[in-house]
Amino acid sequence: MDLDAVPQEGNATLDGHAKLMYARDAQGRVVTTRSRGWEAEEIVTSHAVDVLVEQAKAARERVARGLASPLEYWMYERRMDVALLSQTSGFWQWRVRRHLQPKHFAALPEKHLARYSEALGLPVSTLQGLP
């Protein structure tokens, strides 16, 4: 990439930050320069964020209709999935899935709620409802 081809497209996901990039200058030397971001990066990053936001939104509706526990909403809100929440909380995946059901979540003892609260970085009272 030539120095004057380094993208300065103002990638929104960078939130005003600039990245350091390596490019070729007019003498053919590799030099560093700052980039305000690239369209391709913005597209794939926003896509990944959108997928997570959609999952959280869908979970929220399921919670409101009594089909899922608030834990499912908070899991996606924290950009996690069942595999990651399982690794973070130390519960087996099948147990996490079980706790995504309202009935089983409602019956969770304090100490289990505390593990989810720690894993998600949220107080227990927040975990038990929707924002």
Next chain:
Amino acid sequence: MKFEHQQAAHCESGVISNLMRHHGVPMTESMALGLSSALSFAYLPFIKLSGLPLISYRMPPKAIIKGLLAPMAARFRFETFRSPEAGAQRLDALLADGQLVGLQTSVYWLPYFPPNMRFHFNAHNLLVYGKDGDDYLISDPVFEEPVRCASADLSRARFAKGVLAPKGLMYYPQAIERKTVDAASVTKAIRKTVRNMLAPVPIVGVRGMRMLANRMQKLSPSDPRSVDFIGHVVRMQEEIGTGGAGFRFIYAGFLQEAAQLLDKPQLQQMSERLIVIGDGWRAFALKAARMVKGREPVDPAALADRLREQAQQEEAFFRDLKAAVA
């Protein structure tokens, strides 16, 4: 502590080159990447990030730091901890001692990252150079300026769980015996990178690229998850840990330095060739991103073809690089 922050394109090469410079070793980021033979490619379908395979354009975390130990005749101490309290105590003690400390952390739990960049990725690297009240003073090499982070947040980021969990990993040098890079280590490092890229293992190097191409070929154009997969490949390439093209351009910088150090002008030509290959990766990323955005019809087979073309070019490149340092 008097510490000079310098922005880098990639976290680990940035951390180690800043740390080396702090200890009086003139080391560029590209030299750190090249000398540690960290340029690579690996397609790891059995490691999942949010259900998608890990695709790496470099050697695993810590490889850049460890790869510099022999050429710089250095000894580093690496420490992990069972509890966040123990990790915090040790960090504070080292800082009080005037040590500059490298840490592996999650990205998600660092509040100074832009919200849309905060994903659960655990192999980020940064340097801590001081503490002011409850805030740690941090040199995060992918940021333009030094940043601050509250102790509770940093602790969470250091002890995040999941794939590549850092377990509070910290590192700092105990001795750096050699202060300049010698020609023999550069030649050795290039040979090692050539070996990695042309490895006879299906998931590594150019064969790994071809395997990823075959996987991509099989994606259904109408399945929405195909778009997630394509977006993920580009993110692994461009965003998370800098990735494909970024690393090729940094390595081109290394080859340019190597051309001078070894007095081999043909390495300068190899450097220019690698820039063209890096441009090919960027063209691939742009085409893929346009499909994700819906500006072009989703066509996994076309992307697979481009990947095979990249593999072809890199195979020829590394064979010639091998000949150049033979």
